[in-house]
Every structure is written in structure tokens, then in C-alpha cells.
Amino acid sequence: MTMDYDVVVVGGGTAGGPAAVQAARLGARTLLVEKNGALGGTTTVAGVSLPGLFHAWGHQVIAGIGWETVSRSVREAGLSLPDFTRWDLPHHRLQVRVSPAVLAAVLDDTVVSAGAELLLHAIVAEAEHDADGWRLALATKDGLHRVRAGAVVDCTGDADIVALAGLPRRTPPRRQPGTIMVRLGGYDLAAIDVDAVQAAHDDAVQRGDLMPADLAHNTVGKFLRVRGENAIHVTGVQGGTSRDKTAAELAGRRTLLRILRFLRRQPGLEDVRIESWAVETGIRESWTIDGYATITVGDYVSGRVWPDALSNSFYPIDVHRPDGDGIDIRPLPYGTVPTIPRSAMIPRGSTRMVVAGRAISGDQDASSAYRVQASSMAMGQSAGVLAARAVATGTDVMDLPLDVIRADLRAHGAILPGDVVIPPLPDNRPAQAGQGRTAATAGPSDPSPTKESA
Structure with missing residues (x-):
């Protein structure tokens, strides 16, 4: 195993796979470290094999590497995509049903074909930044291995590397429950x-x-x-x-x-x-970073376009209550497409570190929506560009020109905020998509696509 990398991505889930592929495709010497025996995280190992949402109001708003792997896995498995033009349907019927086994195999091939090095069954035990970059200790089955990296992308979901580096994390006082699938x-x-x-x-x-x-x-x-x-x-x-x-x-x-x-x-x-x-x-949630910006529920539901927005998100507010009070689902108003800014992905006080996935900086209600797979995939691709370009140019991730980052993302198939314009609502259509109903009557994961929309 090489001891020196440009980019080390930690966590091979929905954010980490696209981050590693993107960094490698930009020419960065990239290592992807994953604790499990398969990539895909929640979609594969935790069994939530319904990634979404890639489309908003009948239009695709998230594409790029994540969509590439998901759509390829659907073809390989002989499955079908939902009818994304039916934005009036409940949101769970627009999620994409995948075969976890096939998706994991497609992710393997995509990561390795991009030129990234993959290390499964390993975690990072130590993380420290010095004048020469990042020093990481990898705990493997054959002992500790020490590697250096120019930049680190934390896609652990829990901001593990942020914590190991001594940077602050936050957690809500009443966390949402987990789920066994x-x-x-x-x-x-x-x-x-x-x-x-x-x-x-x-x-x-x-x-x-x-x-x-x-x-x-x-x-x-x-x-x-x-x-x-x-x-x-x-x-x-x-x-x-x-x-x-x-x-x-x-x-x-x-x-x-x-x-x-x-x-x-x-x-x-x-x-x-x-x-x-x-x-x-x-x-569903554990720790989030103290970022240079924090996405609030107001930012999310208003579709705020941040000045440094790099990706879209689309999902209703989806707060699972911890004490038997059900699920609070709040659909977005028509035309709303929330965005994710770079400044929410960068831990305050860090150097050449990017976070992607559910651990970015946001409040509980906002993160209940952007934590989902498609949004995390888009964040991961953005993180891969930030890390690779920071090392290549000798620049910190917060100082990279936004036009350069956005050009790289578009060149690799991503859809950026502003690329898609949602047309006005026809007079005879309801003003709100069927993204969800009340907590008492519906949930965000009613698994209907196989029969009703696939």
C-alpha cells in the first residue's frame, strides 16, 4: 500500500464513493478507506436500498457520479426506474429501488476503474495535521499503517475524522431513532x-x-x-x-x-x-460539524441559493420522533430546490479537510432532509473536487475559486444550483407535490416502487 496520497477519503458510503471517484478522475492519488466489506453504506450494508431523490418537480436536479452508479446498477440488476415525471406522487414512490449486491459490485468497479486505491475492513485510528499535510494511522487486520495525505474527506457520517483531529462536533439533545431494515x-x-x-x-x-x-x-x-x-x-x-x-x-x-x-x-x-x-x-443522526455556515430549516425549505452552493438537495423535512410520536413529514412548496454550500462542508478551523454526507453543518430539521442518499452523493462529488483541486494548486479548500470547482463538477456530469429552472405551476395542478403526507398516515419509506412505480 502506498504511504503518500493526495486525497484520503474515509467512509465508502453514499458520499464517500463519489468523493473518491471524483478525486481520482481529476488525477489525484486517492485512497478510499471503508470499515465494512462492501461500499454503499446505508444503501447496501444497512439495507435502505431505495436511494433518492434525484428529481424535483419532474426534473433531474442531482446527477453525476452517484446517479451514474445507481442507474447502472438498476440496468445490471434488470430493474426499472420510477416515472420521475409524476412529481405529484408521494416522495417514496420516486426513490430508486436497487439491488444492494449489484450496487456494491458496481461501486467496486467504478472506484477501482477511476484509479483510486480501495481498502476495506479498515478504519482511521489517528488523524493529525502538520506543515506537511495530514498524518493518518489506519487500523487494519495486520496492524497500524501510517499514511500521509494532502487533503482528507470525512464521509464517515459521524464526523469521526473531525473528532480525531480535535475539531468540535455538535449533536442535538434528542436524536432521531435508528432503524433496522x-x-x-x-x-x-x-x-x-x-x-x-x-x-x-x-x-x-x-x-x-x-x-x-x-x-x-x-x-x-x-x-x-x-x-x-x-x-x-x-x-x-x-x-x-x-x-x-x-x-x-x-x-x-x-x-x-x-x-x-x-x-x-x-x-x-x-x-x-x-x-x-x-x-x-x-x-439517522449522530454528530455534525461546526461549519463556516449552518443550514437551517428556513434555508432549506425556502430553497435558498447560497453564494457558494455546489449541489442541490431534494427531500421533504423528515424528522423521526424518538418517543413513539411517529414521523413529521413536511413537503416542500412547489418549485423549491434547496442547495448545499461549500461553507457548510468545511469544519471551522480546519485545513484541507472536507466533510460530505449527513455530518455537514445544519440544524436537525434541515439535516433530516439533506441526509438522504442522492443529496449525499452530490455532496461527495463536490468534496472530491475540493480536495483534489486544493492539493493540486496548493490552496486551502475555502480559497479555491468557485468557478473552477463548478466547471470541474459540470465536466463530470453534475447538475449545479441554477442549471435547472423549474417552470411555473400549471393552473390545474396542486400547489404541493405528494412528497409525503401527515405522520399519522404515511412515512418517508413506504416501499411501493416495485409494484406501483417501477
Whole structure:
């Protein structure tokens, strides 16, 4: 393994893959470090195999490397894309269903073909910046390896490298719950007395056999209809340390077993089974950086175009409540396309460090929307340009000319803020997309695309 790199990207999830590919395609000697055995993060290892949203109001607003890998994986798997012109549909029906295995293989090929070096089953144990750049210690199965990098891109989701470097992180006082992804089988919904099971559920919660938040949408009917997919809340979980993650994994599996035991006691559900599950419990939020700018919910829902905006985002506000209060979904007004600024991706006081993904600087409500896969992919590509160009020019990432960054992004297929103009709403159309409904009636991940929009 080479000891000196221009760019080291830490975390091979939805942001890290595009970051490494972009940096390598710009000629940077790039290393991508990933703790798991597969790239893709939440989409593959945590089982949220419904990346979105790449389109807003019937128009594509996020493209580039992330879209390249997702759309290729759809073709390779023999799947279909949703009808993106139907922006009036609930937002979950415009997410792209992928095969996690195929997407992971496509990501492998894309990263390696770009010329980046890939190291799986490794984490960064130490991170320090000096006059010669970044010094990192990689913890691998064969011991510690020390490498140097001109720039670092933190795509860990928890701002791990930011913390190791001694830079501040922030966390909300009441974090959103995590989710363990499963798909249930072994029952016929039409043959089940849903009202009776709901009453049994309510009694189980009163007795303490179930937690109030175990079923994310608070209704047995919806849980059974979606077969449990993205419908379990794991409360009280943390992220950012191995101990926290261990506790989250144990809590996720305890929650799953608790639900399974309850269901198997109900008439018509005696043979319920788990057809698939994700090894890793998904974490919605943990730590964010103290950036030079902070994206507020007002910035997001107004579609503020930041002066240093480098990518678009599109998703409704999607706050999962931690105490059994369901999900707060707030669709965006027609025509709104939020943007992500460079200044929210740079930790205050850092040198040649970029953060991409859910850990960028923003408040809880805003981050509940831009944390999703397509937005993270766009951030990752921007981060790859920032890191590669900073090293190539001997410039800090905050001092790079915006026109140079934007030219690189467009040359590699990205769609930038201002590139797409949303036309006025026809007089006979509703003023708000069907991106979501109320927390009581719908959730952000009702997995319908296979039957209804794929």
C-alpha cells in the first residue's frame, strides 16, 4: 500500500464513493478507506436500498457520479426506474429501488476503474495535521499503517475524522431513532384482523412487552402492509464511537426480536418470518460539524441559493420522533430546490479537510432532509473536487475559486444550483407535490416502487 496520497477519503458510503471517484478522475492519488466489506453504506450494508431523490418537480436536479452508479446498477440488476415525471406522487414512490449486491459490485468497479486505491475492513485510528499535510494511522487486520495525505474527506457520517483531529462536533439533545431494515413474510394481510392486532399491540405497549416507538408509524396495519420494511424505530441509539455503535446494534436486534415474538402470538401471524434483514442498524443522526455556515430549516425549505452552493438537495423535512410520536413529514412548496454550500462542508478551523454526507453543518430539521442518499452523493462529488483541486494548486479548500470547482463538477456530469429552472405551476395542478403526507398516515419509506412505480 502506498504511504503518500493526495486525497484520503474515509467512509465508502453514499458520499464517500463519489468523493473518491471524483478525486481520482481529476488525477489525484486517492485512497478510499471503508470499515465494512462492501461500499454503499446505508444503501447496501444497512439495507435502505431505495436511494433518492434525484428529481424535483419532474426534473433531474442531482446527477453525476452517484446517479451514474445507481442507474447502472438498476440496468445490471434488470430493474426499472420510477416515472420521475409524476412529481405529484408521494416522495417514496420516486426513490430508486436497487439491488444492494449489484450496487456494491458496481461501486467496486467504478472506484477501482477511476484509479483510486480501495481498502476495506479498515478504519482511521489517528488523524493529525502538520506543515506537511495530514498524518493518518489506519487500523487494519495486520496492524497500524501510517499514511500521509494532502487533503482528507470525512464521509464517515459521524464526523469521526473531525473528532480525531480535535475539531468540535455538535449533536442535538434528542436524536432521531435508528432503524433496522427487515422484510417480513409468511402471512396474508387480507386474512388478518388488523384491528384486533392493533388492540393487542396497544395492550403490549401498556404491559411493556413492546416499546411505544417500535413500530415507526404507530399502526399495525401500515407495518404489516409494508412488511416491516423501514418501519421499525430503534430508540436511544447513539453513534460516533464503537461502544455506541455496539449498543445500537444490540438494541436493533432486541427490537426486532421483540416485534417478531409479538407478531407470532397473533392470529394469522403464527408463521411470520424474516425474509431479509440488514446486518447494520441504520443511524439517522449522530454528530455534525461546526461549519463556516449552518443550514437551517428556513434555508432549506425556502430553497435558498447560497453564494457558494455546489449541489442541490431534494427531500421533504423528515424528522423521526424518538418517543413513539411517529414521523413529521413536511413537503416542500412547489418549485423549491434547496442547495448545499461549500461553507457548510468545511469544519471551522480546519485545513484541507472536507466533510460530505449527513455530518455537514445544519440544524436537525434541515439535516433530516439533506441526509438522504442522492443529496449525499452530490455532496461527495463536490468534496472530491475540493480536495483534489486544493492539493493540486496548493490552496486551502475555502480559497479555491468557485468557478473552477463548478466547471470541474459540470465536466463530470453534475447538475449545479441554477442549471435547472423549474417552470411555473400549471393552473390545474396542486400547489404541493405528494412528497409525503401527515405522520399519522404515511412515512418517508413506504416501499411501493416495485409494484406501483417501477
